[in-house]
Amino acid sequence: MSTHPSRIKSTLIFGGAAIWGLLLVSCVMTSRTMVAPPSIPGATFVGSSKCTQCHEDVSHTFAGASHAKLIAPGGKDQEMGCESCHGAGSLHVKTGGAFGTIVNPNQSPETCFACHLDKRAEFSLPNAHPVMSGKVTCGDCHDSHSGSAIKGSASAIEAQNDSCVKCHTQQKGPFIYEHGAMREGCVSCHNPHGSVNQKMLVARDYNLCLQCHLQTPTASGQINANAIGASAANHTTRAMQGTCWAAGCHEAPHGSNTSYHLRY
Numbered sequence: 097m098s099t100h101p102s103r104i105k106s107t108l109i110f111g112g113a114a115i116w117g118l119l120l121v122s123c124v125m126t127s128r129t130m131v132a133p134p135s136i137p138g139a140t141f142v143g144s145s146k147c148t149q150c151h152e153d154v155s156h157t158f159a160g161a162s163h164a165k166l167i168a169p170g171g172k173d174q175e176m177g178c179e180s181c182h183g184a185g186s187l188h189v190k191t192g193g194a195f196g197t198i199v200n201p202n203q204s205p206e207t208c209f210a211c212h213l214d215k216r217a218e219f220s221l222p223n224a225h226p227v228m229s230g231k232v233t234c235g236d237c238h239d240s241h242s243g244s245a246i247k248g249s250a251s252a253i254e255a256q257n258d259s260c261v262k263c264h265t266q267q268k269g270p271f272i273y274e275h276g277a278m279r280e281g282c283v284s285c286h287n288p289h290g291s292v293n294q295k296m297l298v299a300r301d302y303n304l305c306l307q308c309h310l311q312t313p314t315a316s317g318q319i320n321a322n323a324i325g326a327s328a329a330n331h332t333t334r335a336m337q338g339t340c341w342a343a344g345c346h347e348a349p350h351g352s353n354t355s356y357h358l359r360y
């Protein structure tokens with residue numbers, strides 16, 4: 097076959113992400129009734145422009161942020177931006193920013209769950225980032241105030257990896273033999289929120305690797321792990337014995353300093 101399997105995969109990833117990005121943007125641009133923002137007893141909504149007075153640094157980048165066009169129920173339309181996450185701001189403004197008068201979403205993921213209902217379930221899966229216990233926050237990986245909320249989205253996968261290796265320094269490399277998969281992003285193998293699979297893997301068996309190392313279907317149903325660019329090696333027996341990253345196999349899925357084949 098002349099078509100390069102990794103290139104097909106890249107086209108799928110990048111092509112898919114581009115369409116997905118457009119859909120998201122158009123959702124954000126469309127008026128959309130949201131779930132109620134966090135409530136602050138006694139406070140009323142004042143609108144984003146009031147915040148600019150004291151938080152110029154945050155406000156001036158916000159126009160380009162994913163969340164800039166959110167609309168909450170109860171009128172105020174465009175002006176609901178800041179307060180959709182921080183809650184009604186009248187008391188905060190009146191007191192000149194007194195402690196406890198505004199919501200800081202870093203203190204609890206509940207602010208984000210109010211609109212992203214499905215995320216509560218993802219972070220409750222058996223293997224998940226410890227967001228519920230507060231050890232990791234949504235803000236560690238997402239930018240609420242500027243640009244795309246997804247740090248380094250599809251156009252800059254490397255930047256997205258950067259946000260992961262800030263904490264996971266062991267996966268940072270550089271490795272003498274880096275696994276080509278790293279260039280496609282940590283999320284090609286890990287679900288960043290949570291998963292039923294150990295280590296938050298997107299698949300728990302050889303299918304994780306066959307996403308890219310396409311098996312070549314044969315009449316006998318043989319499983320060929322295609323060492324991209326080289327000839328396919330018959331892995332039928334090995335694949336039945338366990339995962340591709342089991343002891344004695346490819347134990348270094350991120351990269352290796354000693355083994356081209358990522359054995360250890």
Ligand code: HEC
Binds near residue numbers: 179
């Ligand atoms: C009159 C000035 C003033 C205005 C107007 C103002 N703030 Fe503040 N804000 C402050 C001060 C002072 C602090 C505390 C010091 C700091 O963190 O900068 C603060 C802190 C905050 C914090 C951090 C709170 C925490 O517990 O960590 C948030 C979030 C915030 N403001 C959001 C807003 C939003 C949203 C608006 C618009 C509705 C707004 N502010 C309007 C002065 C103001």
Ligand code: HEC
Binds near residue numbers: 148182201235
């Ligand atoms: C999508 C939710 C969201 C929106 C909308 C939002 N913020 Fe925030 N804000 C956060 C989160 C999360 C934090 C915690 C720190 C972080 O992750 O940056 C925060 C922190 C803050 C802080 C305190 C820490 C800091 O960075 O100085 C201020 C002040 C603030 N926001 C102001 C604003 C203003 C002003 C607006 C509107 C222009 C706004 N926010 C819109 C989510 C949001």
Ligand code: HEC
Binds near residue numbers: 124
């Ligand atoms: C008032 C409702 C609301 C709140 C609160 C909210 N979001 Fe969102 N968020 C949205 C909407 C609407 C979108 C657009 C995509 C969609 O339709 O789901 C979005 C999109 C996103 C995206 C994808 C953005 C992109 O550029 O592709 C991320 C990531 C995200 N939100 C994270 C957060 C985080 C983290 C918080 C808490 C700090 C938060 N959101 C709070 C409504 C909200």
Ligand code: HEC
Binds near residue numbers: 205237289
């Ligand atoms: C460990 C990093 C990390 C944390 C913590 C995290 N996210 Fe994400 N999130 C990501 C990455 C990376 C993506 C992009 C996934 C992709 O490209 O496949 C994403 C995508 C999203 C999206 C858009 C796509 C989707 O799945 O709907 C939303 C919305 C979102 N996150 C919300 C949240 C909220 C809300 C929280 C906190 C409760 C949170 N995230 C915590 C890394 C994280």
Ligand code: HEC
Binds near residue numbers: 236256260
């Ligand atoms: C703010 C720091 C931080 C960031 C950023 C971060 N993580 Fe994590 N990650 C953690 C913590 C804390 C744990 C839980 C470790 C534990 O339970 O021992 C964890 C666990 C994991 C695990 C499971 C490890 C295990 O032994 O079960 C994987 C896989 C993982 N993270 C991948 C990622 C990816 C991919 C990203 C980027 C999208 C990312 N992380 C971003 C802090 C972070």
Ligand code: HEC
Binds near residue numbers: 261267285341349
């Ligand atoms: C080719 C798929 C793949 C990619 C890409 C990938 N990982 Fe992994 N990762 C794995 C596998 C498989 C394991 C489980 C290893 C094991 O159980 O021995 C793992 C385990 C982990 C662990 C748990 C610690 C450990 O070594 O067991 C962390 C943390 C982690 N990965 C973070 C990352 C980060 C951060 C990135 C991106 C910079 C990344 N991974 C990219 C496949 C991948």
Ligand code: HEC
Binds near residue numbers: 309323
């Ligand atoms: C996101 C796509 C992707 C995934 C998923 C993936 N790989 Fe790779 N892999 C690559 C690319 C790209 C190369 C580099 C090929 C080249 O340089 O020609 C590579 C190279 C390798 C190599 C070194 C080349 C060789 O012939 O020995 C090994 C071994 C390998 N991968 C094993 C794995 C294992 C094990 C998994 C599952 C844990 C996996 N791969 C998952 C894309 C991927």
